[in-house]
Amino acid sequence: MKHYKIAGILIGVHYEHTGYFNNNIEKYRTDELPEYTIDVRTVDHIQAPVDKPSYTYKNRHIHKERDKEMLVVYTKDNAVKIQMTHTVDYKTQRILLHKDHVKDLAEMEYVLSGLQFMQLALYKNRLPLHASAICLNDEAILFAASSGTGKSTHASYWQKAIEGVSIINDDKPLIYKEDNQFMVSGSPWSGKDSINQNVQYPLKAIVFLDRGTSNTVFSLTVNEALKRFMKDAMRPGDERLMQNALDLIDALIHEAQYVRYTVTNHIDSVKPLYDVLYKEENHED
Amino acid sequence: MKIKEGYVLRSVADQHLVVPTGEEGVNFNGIITLNDSGKLLFERLKKGAEPKALVALLMETYDVSKETANEDVKAFIETLKSKNIIVL
Numbered sequence: 001m002k003h004y005k006i007a008g009i010l011i012g013v014h015y016e017h018t019g020y021f022n023n024n025i026e027k028y029r030t031d032e033l034p035e036y037t038i039d040v041r042t043v044d045h046i047q048a049p050v051d052k053p054s055y056t057y058k059n060r061h062i063h064k065e066r067d068k069e070m071l072v073v074y075t076k077d078n079a080v081k082i083q084m085t086h087t088v089d090y091k092t093q094r095i096l097l098h099k100d101h102v103k104d105l106a107e108m109e110y111v112l113s114g115l116q117f118m119q120l121a122l123y124k125n126r127l128p129l130h131a132s133a134i135c136l137n138d139e140a141i142l143f144a145a146s147s148g149t150g151k152s153t154h155a156s157y158w159q160k161a162i163e164g165v166s167i168i169n170d171d172k173p174l175i176y177k178e179d180n181q182f183m184v185s186g187s188p189w190s191g192k193d194s195i196n197q198n199v200q201y202p203l204k205a206i207v208f209l210d211r212g213t214s215n216t217v218f219s220l221t222v223n224e225a226l227k228r229f230m231k232d233a234m235r236p237g238d239e240r241l242m243q244n245a246l247d248l249i250d251a252l253i254h255e256a257q258y259v260r261y262t263v264t265n266h267i268d269s270v271k272p273l274y275d276v277l278y279k280e281e282n283h284e285d
Numbered sequence: 286m287k288i289k290e291g292y293v294l295r296s297v298a299d300q301h302l303v304v305p306t307g308e309e310g311v312n313f314n315g316i317i318t319l320n321d322s323g324k325l326l327f328e329r330l331k332k333g334a335e336p337k338a339l340v341a342l343l344m345e346t347y348d349v350s351k352e353t354a355n356e357d358v359k360a361f362i363e364t365l366k367s368k369n370i371i372v373l
Contacts, residue, residue, distance in 0.1 A: 055308035062308070222298040230316060239293055239306045246295040246304070253298040 005030040007185035019106035025188040046080035114189030126174040127248040133173035139204035140184035161270040170195040205257040212262025287333040
C-alpha cells in the first residue's frame with residue numbers, strides 16, 4: 001500500500017486500476033506513515049452478510065455495528081456486487097468490487113474510493129464542495145454549481161483570459177480552516193477528467209454560478225448563501241459528519257467572501273467578476 | 286414521544302436547521318427550519334417528552350398563556366407527524 005498526503009491527511013491507498021489514478025494520485029505521494037487507509041480490491045466472490053441490515057435503500061443494505069459500518073450493494077439476482085466497510089473512526093476503509101458484476105471496475109474504484117475519502121475528509125473537518133477551484137495570485141477562487149451549469153467551462157475561460165491561472169480541483173475541492181484562515185486543497189478525486197493539483201491555497205472567494213443572459217454579480221443574503229451551501233456541499237449520511245459539515249458552512253457564511261454570478265457561456269464573462277473580486281486591490285494600485 | 290434517531294439540529298447562519306442523516310436521510314432529503322420556540326421543543330423532544338411537559342416548557346420560557354402554549358405544541362407535533370420524524 002502506497003502512502004499519500006492529501007489535504008494534510010496521511011492516508012494509505014491500495015488501488016488496482018490505473019485508468020483514473022495513473023499520473024493523478026502519485027503526485028500526492030509521501031514518505032510519512034499513514035493514519036488512515038483505503039483498500040480497494042477486485043474479487044471473484046463477496047460473501048453476503050448473515051445479519052439483518054440496519055436499513056435498506058433500493059438494492060443497498062446498510063449494516064451498522066458498534067465499531068464499523070458496512071454498505072452492501074446487490075445485483076438483481078441477489079448476488080453481492082459491492083461491499084464498502086469503514087470503522088467508526090474511519091481509520092480503516094475497505095471496498096470490495098465483484099469482477100463480474102461491476103461493469104466498469106476502474107471507474108467504480110475511482111468513484112467509490114473518492115466517496116470514502118470525502119467522508120474521511122469531513123471527519124477531519126474538510127468540506128468537499130461541488131465546485132471547480134482555480135488558483136490566481138496564490139489564492140483560490142471556487143466556482144460552485146450543480147452539474148451541467150458550466151463551472152468547468154467558466155474555470156477554463158479564466159485560464160484562457162488570465163495568465164497564470166491553474167485548476168486546483170475541477171469537481172470537489174476541500175475547504176478547511178488552518179491558522180484562522182480558510183484554505184482550499186486539491187485531491188486526486190476531481191471528476192471525470194481527473195484535473196487536480198497537490199496544492200493548498202488561501203480562499204479568496206466562493207462564486208455560486210447560475211446560467212444567465214448577462215454577466216452580473218449579486219451579493220447573497222445569509223439565508224440565500226445557506227441554501228446555496230446546503231445544495232453544493234456534500235451531504236453525508238453520518239450524523240457526526242453532518243455536524244462537521246454544518247460547522248464549516250456556518251463559519252464560511254460568517255467569515256468568507258461569496259457572491260452569486262449569473263454567467264453567459266463566453267470568455268467575456270471573466271472580466272465583470274474579476275473586477276468585483278479584485279476591486280479593492282485595483283483601487284489601492 | 287420522541288424525535289427519531291438521525292436528525293441533526295444545528296444553528297447555522299442564525300437559522301435553526303434540522304437535517305436528516307442515515308436512514309432518515311434516505312427517506313427525507315429536505316431540511317426543516319425552526320424558529321426559536323420550535324428549536325426549544327425539538328431539543329426537548331430529542332430526549333423524549335409528553336405534550337403536557339412541552340406546554341409547561343413554552344409557558345415557562347415565553348410567559349404565554351396555557352391556551353396559546355397548547356395550540357403551539359399541538360401545531361408543532363402535527364408538523365412533526367406529517368413529516369414522519371416523531372415516534373409517539
